[in-house]
Amino acid sequence: MATLTHLQRLESESIAIMREAVSESERPVMLYSVGKDSAVMLHLAMKAFYPGLPPFPLLHVDTTWKFRAMYEFRDELVAKLGVDLLVHQNPDCINQEVNPFTHGSAVHTDLWKTEGLKQALEKHGFDLAFGGARRDEEKSRAKERVYSVRTSQHRWDPKQQRPELWSICNARKHRGESIRVFPLSNWTELDVWQYIYLQDIPVVPLYFAAPRPVVERDGTLIMVDDDRMPLAPGEEPELRSVRFRTLGCYPLTGAIESRAETLPGIIQEMLLTTTSERQGRVIDHDASGSMERKKQEGYF
Amino acid sequence: MTLTPELAESDIEEYLRVHEQKTLLRFITCGSVDDGKSTLIGRLLYESKLVFEDHLEALQTDSKKVGTQGGELDLALLVDGLAAEREQGITIDVAYRFFSTDRRKFIVADTPGHEQYTRNMVTGASSADVAVILVDARKGILSQTRRHSYLVSLLGITKVVLAVNKLDMVGYSEEVTRTIEAEYRQFAEGIGLEDITCIPVSALKGDNITVPSPNTPWYDGPTFIGFLETVEIEAAEQARAFRMSVQWVNRPDLDFRGYAGRITSGVVRPGDRVRVLPNNQVSAVQRVVTFDGDLDEAVAGQSVTLTLADEIDISRGDVLAAAEDAPGVADQFEAHLIWMGEKEMLPGRPYLLKVGSRTAGATVSQLKYKVNVNTLEHTAASSLELNEIGVGNITLDRPIPFDPYETHRETGGFILVDRLSNNTVGAGLLHFALRRSENVHWQTMEIDREARAALSGQRPQVVWFTGLSGAGKSTIANTVEQRLHAFGRHTYLLDGDNVRHGLSKNLGFSDADRVENIRRVAEVASLMADAGLIVLVSLISPFEAERQMARELIGSDQFCEVFVDTPLATAEERDVKGLYGKARRGELTNFTGVDSPYETPRFPDIRLDTTQVGVGEAADQVIEFLRDQGTFEL
Numbered sequence: 001m002a003t004l005t006h007l008q009r010l011e012s013e014s015i016a017i018m019r020e021a022v023s024e025s026e027r028p029v030m031l032y033s034v035g036k037d038s039a040v041m042l043h044l045a046m047k048a049f050y051p052g053l054p055p056f057p058l059l060h061v062d063t064t065w066k067f068r069a070m071y072e073f074r075d076e077l078v079a080k081l082g083v084d085l086l087v088h089q090n091p092d093c094i095n096q097e098v099n100p101f102t103h104g105s106a107v108h109t110d111l112w113k114t115e116g117l118k119q120a121l122e123k124h125g126f127d128l129a130f131g132g133a134r135r136d137e138e139k140s141r142a143k144e145r146v147y148s149v150r151t152s153q154h155r156w157d158p159k160q161q162r163p164e165l166w167s168i169c170n171a172r173k174h175r176g177e178s179i180r181v182f183p184l185s186n187w188t189e190l191d192v193w194q195y196i197y198l199q200d201i202p203v204v205p206l207y208f209a210a211p212r213p214v215v216e217r218d219g220t221l222i223m224v225d226d227d228r229m230p231l232a233p234g235e236e237p238e239l240r241s242v243r244f245r246t247l248g249c250y251p252l253t254g255a256i257e258s259r260a261e262t263l264p265g266i267i268q269e270m271l272l273t274t275t276s277e278r279q280g281r282v283i284d285h286d287a288s289g290s291m292e293r294k295k296q297e298g299y300f
Numbered sequence: 301m302t303l304t305p306e307l308a309e310s311d312i313e314e315y316l317r318v319h320e321q322k323t324l325l326r327f328i329t330c331g332s333v334d335d336g337k338s339t340l341i342g343r344l345l346y347e348s349k350l351v352f353e354d355h356l357e358a359l360q361t362d363s364k365k366v367g368t369q370g371g372e373l374d375l376a377l378l379v380d381g382l383a384a385e386r387e388q389g390i391t392i393d394v395a396y397r398f399f400s401t402d403r404r405k406f407i408v409a410d411t412p413g414h415e416q417y418t419r420n421m422v423t424g425a426s427s428a429d430v431a432v433i434l435v436d437a438r439k440g441i442l443s444q445t446r447r448h449s450y451l452v453s454l455l456g457i458t459k460v461v462l463a464v465n466k467l468d469m470v471g472y473s474e475e476v477t478r479t480i481e482a483e484y485r486q487f488a489e490g491i492g493l494e495d496i497t498c499i500p501v502s503a504l505k506g507d508n509i510t511v512p513s514p515n516t517p518w519y520d521g522p523t524f525i526g527f528l529e530t531v532e533i534e535a536a537e538q539a540r541a542f543r544m545s546v547q548w549v550n551r552p553d554l555d556f557r558g559y560a561g562r563i564t565s566g567v568v569r570p571g572d573r574v575r576v577l578p579n580n581q582v583s584a585v586q587r588v589v590t591f592d593g594d595l596d597e598a599v600a601g602q603s604v605t606l607t608l609a610d611e612i613d614i615s616r617g618d619v620l621a622a623a624e625d626a627p628g629v630a631d632q633f634e635a636h637l638i639w640m641g642e643k644e645m646l647p648g649r650p651y652l653l654k655v656g657s658r659t660a661g662a663t664v665s666q667l668k669y670k671v672n673v674n675t676l677e678h679t680a681a682s683s684l685e686l687n688e689i690g691v692g693n694i695t696l697d698r699p700i701p702f703d704p705y706e707t708h709r710e711t712g713g714f715i716l717v718d719r720l721s722n723n724t725v726g727a728g729l730l731h732f733a734l735r736r737s738e739n740v741h742w743q744t745m746e747i748d749r750e751a752r753a754a755l756s757g758q759r760p761q762v763v764w765f766t767g768l769s770g771a772g773k774s775t776i777a778n779t780v781e782q783r784l785h786a787f788g789r790h791t792y793l794l795d796g797d798n799v800r801h802g803l804s805k806n807l808g809f810s811d812a813d814r815v816e817n818i819r820r821v822a823e824v825a826s827l828m829a830d831a832g833l834i835v836l837v838s839l840i841s842p843f844e845a846e847r848q849m850a851r852e853l854i855g856s857d858q859f860c861e862v863f864v865d866t867p868l869a870t871a872e873e874r875d876v877k878g879l880y881g882k883a884r885r886g887e888l889t890n891f892t893g894v895d896s897p898y899e900t901p902r903f904p905d906i907r908l909d910t911t912q913v914g915v916g917e918a919a920d921q922v923i924e925f926l927r928d929q930g931t932f933e934l
Contacts, residue, residue, distance in 0.1 A: 052552030
């Protein structure tokens with residue numbers, strides 16, 4: 001008798017969630033942020049509808065400030081898989097040249113991502129969007145449901161969240177309302193990395209250590225990814241072996257010094273970090289933590 | 301028990317290999333705040349090294365500041381992050397936590413709070429393999445222990461851990477443990493729980509959580525984690541007959557037609573004969589398709605795509621099952637219902653039922669009794685409030701494949717959805733089909749609605765007048781009928797007052813009876829429309845749900861909702877029948893507008909503002925609408 005491993009179970013559950021959600025919506029879309037969680041979610045979507053392709057496009061809500069490596073990775077992968085990709089850049093932000101340096105990270109993120117996402121969903125009339133959030137990301141997410149109903153103004157009404165029993169999903173909604181669906185709800189960070197390792201899922205090379213030009217600001221290592229980055233007088237980028245735990249806009253994403261060049265290497269680092277490294281890198285930890293939070297405000 | 305950081309450090313490849321082979325177990329913890337539930341979950345997270353050092357430092361600070369353990373580490377603080385959110389009014393039904401050991405990954409369903417407890421626990425228990433019932437060794441079995449156990453049993457969890465907690469507070473007494481265990485076993489047997497493992501623990505001190513405690517030399521059973529790591533759950537799932545609900549018909553091109561779904565029980569292999577329900581066709585499995593290649597065998601829990609040897613018509617929601625051991629198909633059932641909606645459940649009110657991937661219209665045709673979850677007593681009931689549990693008959697608008705919940709959770713468990721709010725308002729467990737379901741058939745009739753209507757040169761139509769008592773519904777409906785009659789049209793007027801003398805003589809004015817009254821009138825109106833008539837219905841019909849039900853029963857294109865809009869003050873002033881006066885004096889209860897609600901139609905086909913238009917003009921508007929609809933020609 002076959003016994004399923006926990007990853008096989010998680011995989012099957014996520015696939016079932018996707019098939020069900022797509023069947024009960026008119027215009028589904030998958031939010032694609034180019035990060036590791038998106039990579040797993042896209043891989044699961046390829047599995048769910050095989051031998052067909054996922055019956056929905058990917059949507060990248062872009063800020064124009066992502067790492068160059070992310071754009072290259074995204075375009076190559078989409079071409080290879082043959083899936084549809086929509087890229088939305090908030091036109092108001094383009095006009096006003098919104099950037100993290102003059103507007104600050106909060107305004108930058110809110111306008112590009114939060115507003116950008118609403119614009120994109122409305123423009124295309126999407127009524128259901130898959131997101132890659134997980135319940136283990138922080139303590140307060142533990143209670144989140146797989147399905148989250150949004151009003152026509154994209155507001156989250158805590159009173160309207162539905163109990164989820166067995167594996168039955170209730171995707172009914174009124175005209176104008178939309179639903180966010182989180183197929184990775186029950187995955188942990190370790191599960192995600194292990195699955196990437198087992199399934200040989202391509203991820204952006206920035207997750208692996210390599211010599212990269214960085215400057216240190218307030219204890220955080222920021223990579224100088226292009227010439228839009230203003231350097232203070234006397235500030236010189238130096239080449240250090242670094243990698244990234246989370247990926248976002250390059251001026252807002254702190255790197256960590258690392259020699260982990262393989263998947264087992266970064267998983268090892270992640271596991272050991274939880275017991276030793278994070279406390280020594282409070283600022284870095286805060287930086288990555290606040291990135292996660294922004295991601296949630298923006299996307300979820 | 302845990303994956304030591306040492307292994308991750310010394311041999312990460314080996315660590316990953318071990319981690320990859322883990323299985324998954326879901327369990328629910330039942331107990332109140334005082335039983336040490338949060339401490340237990342905090343302990344599990346702590347022992348599995350999921351608490352980072354920086355968190356630990358914060359925990360130590362918090363423990364000194366707000367902890368309940370006299371400055372010692374208060375593990376409950378690791379999970380008690382929900383109080384603030386509750387104050388913000390965010391409904392928390394279940395929180396899910398994750399931890400893992402060398403052998404398994406665990407998903408813990410944690411249901412906080414006392415209020416809404418039934419709803420929360422049922423939600424958490426629906427997907428749990430094992431239930432952990434926590435008992436405070438000092439207090440023993442409480443009424444809430446019984447309540448939790450009943451819900452666990454109701455939701456079909458067969459494996460129970462009775463964790464006798466806070467053993468350190470009773471001097472690690474064997475006698476206390478044995479007494480509690482004996483009492484519990486006796487009670488549990490009565491509600492059908494047999495597979496019980498009693499483990500004496502102290503979540504606070506860590507006794508018998510991961511390693512056998514030196515404080516309980518008299519106990520030789522498994523540790524708490526030891527049990528959860530080894531308890532067998534999958535064999536039973538796979539031993540049951542094969543079931544898979546079709547979620548998605550996969551047709552990427554003309555050459556491939558596959559049925560995608562998740563196997564909910566049993567095993568499937570190429571060549572297996574399968575029965576497709578509800579259409580009851582038989583074929584054989586050709587391929588078990590996955591992205592990673594075709595499989596020789598797939599088991600319960602796996603998402604796959606099946607192709608069949610024969611070209612048969614299968615749609616989403618159909619069930620593929622073992623040919624010789626297939627589910628029944630029926631449209632009337634007896635079921636347990638657990639109510640989760642703020643608005644009460646009323647028999648006769650239309651809901652949507654979803655089981656597997658199939659949705660059908662449903663009403664509770666009869667509520668037999670409700671269950672007191674504390675005493676397990678049955679009492680008569682005419683409705684179910686939030687958090688109440690009852691047993692009743694469910695009638696669907698079409699037959700569905702089903703299994704008794706006792707044998708197949710996923711094909712026997714359903715949710716009920718409110719048709720207006722779209723919220724999930726109830727959960728249910730199907731038990732068996734009612735006999736009349738199998739014995740009542742539809743007789744095919746050769747002459748249909750259109751044929752009958754054609755003879756009289758009109759289109760059948762139901763004109764539904766709704767509004768407050770004294771709004772003028774009957775007066776306007778009467779005038780409309782007189783005009784139609786003068787045009788030589790075949791009509792009938794069903795008046796709310798008149799049906800109370802016959803058809804609905806045995807009904808009162810409670811919400812439940814009003815719903816039933818409207819259902820009867822809608823059914824009769826539908827029959828009359830079938831007979832080719834233009835039917836005028838004059839009925840307060842205060843609830844949107846039932847007006848919607850009538851519309852769907854009769855068919856939207858032959859249904860016209862007329863809202864006779866008269867403000868309450870005006871209707872009360874007229875008070876033609878003297879009813880408002882009586883209601884205000886308290887001589888009449890459940891009177892719409894006074895002590896019973898009227899839900900204003902949001903999208904009526906016609907709105908007649910009686911403060912602006914007279915009876916004649918109002919009737920003209922209705923006649924004009926019907927003519928525009930093509931109901932009749934002059």
